[in-house]
Amino acid sequence: MKQGVIHLSHNTGRELTKKGLNTRRKLLKSAEKVFGAKGYFEAGVVEITQEANVAQGTFYKYFPSKKAIYDELVQQMSRDLRLFIKQAIEKSPQDDMFRKSFEAFFEWVGENQNLYSIVLQAVIVDKHLYRWYYEKLATGFIKALKETDKHGESKPLNHEALAYSLMGIGQFLGMRWINWEGEEVPKEVLDTAMGMVLHGILK
Known part of the structure; x- marks a missing residue:
C-alpha cells in the first residue's frame, strides 16, 4: 500500500x-x-x-452518482446506530438490556434526527436497501434475545417476531416524541413500554 x-x-x-x-x-x-x-x-x-x-x-x-452517496449514507447510519446500541448494552445486566437499548436508540436519534426522513425515503428510492437496513437492525436484536435464552430469562418465543416488535416500539416512540415534538421520550412512556415488553399487557 x-x-x-x-x-x-x-x-x-x-x-x-x-x-x-x-x-x-x-x-x-x-x-x-x-x-x-x-x-x-x-x-x-x-x-x-x-x-x-x-x-x-x-x-x-x-x-x-447521487444514488451511490445515498446508499452509502444509509449504510453508514445503520453501522453507527448499531454500534452505538451495542456499546450501550454490552456491559449491561440481562434484565436491563432492553431498556438500555431503547435509551441508546432514542439518544442516537435525538442527535441524528435526519435518520427517519432518510431511511423512510428508501421505501421508494430502493426497497432492497430499505429492507437491508431493518434486517441488519433485527439481527442485533435476535442475537441479544438468544443471549437471554441462554440465561433462562425469556419465554421460548420466535426471536424474529420479537425483534421486529421491539424495533416497532422504538421506531414509533422515537417518531412520536423525538421526531415530531423535538422532545426526549418521557420516562413514563418508556416505563410503559418496558412494562409491556417484560410483563405483557393482560393481567
Whole structure:
C-alpha cells in the first residue's frame, strides 16, 4: 500500500489518503443534511457539494452518482446506530438490556434526527436497501434475545417476531416524541413500554 494511504473507497475503488477520507466524510455529512431537508428526489449533487463547500467535480472522485452517496449514507447510519446500541448494552445486566437499548436508540436519534426522513425515503428510492437496513437492525436484536435464552430469562418465543416488535416500539416512540415534538421520550412512556415488553399487557 502506498505511504499515507489508509482507506479504500467502496464506491469508486480509489485508495484514499487521510485528506481524501476527510473530504468523503464531509460529503456524506452534507448529503445527510440535504437529503434530510429536501428529500432524495429533490436533492441534487450541486446542493450536496455546495453544502460541503467543494467543487462539483470533487464529488465524483468519491461517489459515481447521487444514488451511490445515498446508499452509502444509509449504510453508514445503520453501522453507527448499531454500534452505538451495542456499546450501550454490552456491559449491561440481562434484565436491563432492553431498556438500555431503547435509551441508546432514542439518544442516537435525538442527535441524528435526519435518520427517519432518510431511511423512510428508501421505501421508494430502493426497497432492497430499505429492507437491508431493518434486517441488519433485527439481527442485533435476535442475537441479544438468544443471549437471554441462554440465561433462562425469556419465554421460548420466535426471536424474529420479537425483534421486529421491539424495533416497532422504538421506531414509533422515537417518531412520536423525538421526531415530531423535538422532545426526549418521557420516562413514563418508556416505563410503559418496558412494562409491556417484560410483563405483557393482560393481567
